[in-house]
Amino acid sequence: MTRRNRLNRIVGGVALGTLLLLSACDKDTLTPPTASNVPVELQDVFMRYVAIGTSITAGMQGFGINDATQLQAYPVLLARQLGLDVPTLTNPVTKEFNVPLMHGPGCPPPIVNIFTQERIGGADQTTCLFRTEPIPEFINNVAFPGADVVETFDYYDPAIVGSVTDVFKTFLLGGSTQLEIATELEPTFVTVWIGSGDALNAIQDQTDPGNANLYPDPAQFAAWYGELMDGLAAIGSIEGGVLLGAVQVTGAPYVSVGGAYFQAAQQIPTLTVDANCLATAPIPGSAGTASVLVPFHYGAVLMGQAAAGVPTTLDCSVPQVITADEAAALIVTVAQYNAAIEQAADDLGWIYLDPNELLLQLAQDPTAIRPFPAFSDQDPQHLTAPFGWALSTDGLHPSASAHVLVANALIEAINTEYATSIDPIATQ
Amino acid sequence: MSRYATVFAVGALAVAFAGHLTAQGFSVNEHGTCVMARGGTGVASPCSDGSTILFNPSGIAGVTGFSVAVGTTPILALGSFIDDQLENEAELQNEVVFVPHGYITYGVNSQLAVGFGFFVPFGLGTEWEDTFEGRFNGYNNDLQSIYLQPTVAFQPHPKVKIGAGLDFVLGKVKLTQRADLSEFQAIPGVTFGQLGIPFHTDFADAKLEAVNATGVGGNFGITIEPADWISFGARYMMRVKLDYDADVEFQSIPTGIILPPGNPLSLSLGLDPTSPLPLDTVLAAADLFAAGGPLGNQTAATSITMPDQLVAGVALQISPTAKFLFDWQYINWTVFDTLVVDFENPATLDRTLAENYKGTHGFRFGLDLAATDYLAVRLGYLNHKGAAPPENVTPLLPEGDRNEFTIGFGYSFANRASLDLAYQYLKQNDRRGRVREPVAGEAPSTELNSGIYKFYGHLFGATLAVHF
Numbered sequence: 001m002t003r004r005n006r007l008n009r010i011v012g013g014v015a016l017g018t019l020l021l022l023s024a025c026d027k028d029t030l031t032p033p034t035a036s037n038v039p040v041e042l043q044d045v046f047m048r049y050v051a052i053g054t055s056i057t058a059g060m061q062g063f064g065i066n067d068a069t070q071l072q073a074y075p076v077l078l079a080r081q082l083g084l085d086v087p088t089l090t091n092p093v094t095k096e097f098n099v100p101l102m103h104g105p106g107c108p109p110p111i112v113n114i115f116t117q118e119r120i121g122g123a124d125q126t127t128c129l130f131r132t133e134p135i136p137e138f139i140n141n142v143a144f145p146g147a148d149v150v151e152t153f154d155y156y157d158p159a160i161v162g163s164v165t166d167v168f169k170t171f172l173l174g175g176s177t178q179l180e181i182a183t184e185l186e187p188t189f190v191t192v193w194i195g196s197g198d199a200l201n202a203i204q205d206q207t208d209p210g211n212a213n214l215y216p217d218p219a220q221f222a223a224w225y226g227e228l229m230d231g232l233a234a235i236g237s238i239e240g241g242v243l244l245g246a247v248q249v250t251g252a253p254y255v256s257v258g259g260a261y262f263q264a265a266q267q268i269p270t271l272t273v274d275a276n277c278l279a280t281a282p283i284p285g286s287a288g289t290a291s292v293l294v295p296f297h298y299g300a301v302l303m304g305q306a307a308a309g310v311p312t313t314l315d316c317s318v319p320q321v322i323t324a325d326e327a328a329a330l331i332v333t334v335a336q337y338n339a340a341i342e343q344a345a346d347d348l349g350w351i352y353l354d355p356n357e358l359l360l361q362l363a364q365d366p367t368a369i370r371p372f373p374a375f376s377d378q379d380p381q382h383l384t385a386p387f388g389w390a391l392s393t394d395g396l397h398p399s400a401s402a403h404v405l406v407a408n409a410l411i412e413a414i415n416t417e418y419a420t421s422i423d424p425i426a427t428q
Numbered sequence: 429m430s431r432y433a434t435v436f437a438v439g440a441l442a443v444a445f446a447g448h449l450t451a452q453g454f455s456v457n458e459h460g461t462c463v464m465a466r467g468g469t470g471v472a473s474p475c476s477d478g479s480t481i482l483f484n485p486s487g488i489a490g491v492t493g494f495s496v497a498v499g500t501t502p503i504l505a506l507g508s509f510i511d512d513q514l515e516n517e518a519e520l521q522n523e524v525v526f527v528p529h530g531y532i533t534y535g536v537n538s539q540l541a542v543g544f545g546f547f548v549p550f551g552l553g554t555e556w557e558d559t560f561e562g563r564f565n566g567y568n569n570d571l572q573s574i575y576l577q578p579t580v581a582f583q584p585h586p587k588v589k590i591g592a593g594l595d596f597v598l599g600k601v602k603l604t605q606r607a608d609l610s611e612f613q614a615i616p617g618v619t620f621g622q623l624g625i626p627f628h629t630d631f632a633d634a635k636l637e638a639v640n641a642t643g644v645g646g647n648f649g650i651t652i653e654p655a656d657w658i659s660f661g662a663r664y665m666m667r668v669k670l671d672y673d674a675d676v677e678f679q680s681i682p683t684g685i686i687l688p689p690g691n692p693l694s695l696s697l698g699l700d701p702t703s704p705l706p707l708d709t710v711l712a713a714a715d716l717f718a719a720g721g722p723l724g725n726q727t728a729a730t731s732i733t734m735p736d737q738l739v740a741g742v743a744l745q746i747s748p749t750a751k752f753l754f755d756w757q758y759i760n761w762t763v764f765d766t767l768v769v770d771f772e773n774p775a776t777l778d779r780t781l782a783e784n785y786k787g788t789h790g791f792r793f794g795l796d797l798a799a800t801d802y803l804a805v806r807l808g809y810l811n812h813k814g815a816a817p818p819e820n821v822t823p824l825l826p827e828g829d830r831n832e833f834t835i836g837f838g839y840s841f842a843n844r845a846s847l848d849l850a851y852q853y854l855k856q857n858d859r860r861g862r863v864r865e866p867v868a869g870e871a872p873s874t875e876l877n878s879g880i881y882k883f884y885g886h887l888f889g890a891t892l893a894v895h896f
Contacts, residue, residue, distance in 0.1 A: 030510060
């Protein structure tokens, strides 16, 4: 072989080797969040999903919250159905969708028996095992229990009334507002279910539930909601969203119509229910009527006394009971909240979803939503699901099964809007 | 300008003794512009600039007279990190650094020669913005190991040369990083992160700096030339462990976090729960940064081992004017398994970074063409694998598989002096990496990788050699 031939072969070999080596370059690539269950052309819309909301969105059940209940919440279910990687109890951090998980048994652990106030693991209301480690680099479910609409973007408005749930502003969000955290994540898709908490203040108050001062008037609510929407629009990355209406909290079994107690009195000789508990009031702008509402925290104590043989009278004129007029006003107010939310959705070109349609449907099934007091000692679920299978043990927050229904309602709305075919979650 | 002045003028280019990783791990392979232009090949056929003191100590055997060479390799390293989530790109902030080299050789007789070299075979420089997400792993890091090597070589047979050098190593290191409050314990057993403080909350800036490490090693080489058209060479450079006694400075960084009313800290500290609580007030009251505190200035000890290297190669004179060279290089990066920082204050948690580097193989190809009696044209290509395992590609050293291309020229001034110039383009394969550390007690995992590191660079070489 001549040296020239040798050179040619060597140079040729080097060139071939170089090509082979270069062809192996850059195997590693970015792995942005991928909503793998939607068509490729829509994956950019759903790649970064942020859920804004209150206790329902956060995953509170049984007046408690822990990693298990958080993972049962509809935002996690929706994210999973979109094809995003979501956390699990054994793998609490993902690269696509994260939740600020509270370590089990919870903070506080959920109630397992509302009558005895027994909580998971025998813990009490002060038990808190803090956040699960490792904490995620970012969080997508930014909701916290007790959030009112103004608290999604401001913690210092004078209108904000202090609450024990304020601790979640730190535990879950580290002191940032929902809007601030959402802004950092530059979401492409959002769900906003806020407003129920504003109304819920009216029925959870221990001294004068139903008082109109406990919830913002519709104009104020609309202004705050508009401020939240402006904040979201300013992020600039959001390509779509769903705005859910506020829940008509008067329909929650946590507050029972006075008639339910009246019926119960037929079975408990020591319980007397005054006739004023049967009062109703017309709902302005509607053909319907509103009834007197007895919050569980008040009525259950009386029921317990009566059941123990102590003669007890339920007088619905006391301030601890929501009058029919107060209930009607609250119903109208929530309807006005929802009109503002629907208008906001229209303005943004987003989806509006009224959860009350689903809840009314469930209310037709007494096993799904069961008013208190309902005496069904023969029912094995009367302690584990005293308010029906759709409600958790507190009578206010949805159960895991109801979260599935909410997620499916969202999926149906998304499929309709985007012509996608995201699979609904199988229901039991 | 006298020739001495010329020598020192070029040497002045090496004002900044800073290196940057351009080969496997944090090694640097550009220590002579002639060899650089040939793709880093030189173990089997030395260049005449004295760089063979490093590339194969046996190569100086047979030189005549006295030679001095000085040079530098300006390196412009460019790179970035792109995160998966937002696809934001954070760019490396490295400035041009000058890696110096210098060699003196003297032929005692036709069989024996001595020499002295200084070079920086290991260097690392990574500088990121202090807002970069990876600042908690390190954002301004610098490591330099300067080798001073007296060398002797002997030619016991016309076809065989052997040589050895004693390496005196001077090391310095600087590591700068932010501390993440979410990882810090608020109360025993509970971190601030568990109380809700967000991931990657800056609250301290830590700078570790040591300039006084020394070590001793050796560099051995052999050249066999069975015929005038072929030669083989090999060298082995010993590992050198450098123990650093470092000063550590901590500086408080305000978090700016104001916890809203009802926060758990106010409740546990007995403060008014209805008032907002500036988190920095709580941290300041804890006196963390006071002398004797866990984040008070103090000393620390750490060790880094410069790995051993084995290189073997062949040179083929494929025509009267063309020489083809091939080198294979193995660097034993397995010695870089952990980086432990042992703080003087027991209240300061010692830090152990798992590195778990792998031994690497590099393949170098070079072509040295004599265009005229005085002008040489050189080309080269080299490829090597990354030393960092996939789970440990971090801002400290985001390295990986690389391809590099070189071209250069050498001009001889009547055999009394020579000037070599070279350019090298470095392209590292994009590589997934992380910007966070695992939870204490857990091993790093590729699950922590959250983006792509990109890296490339432009290297320029200049060496002036004078023969007396």
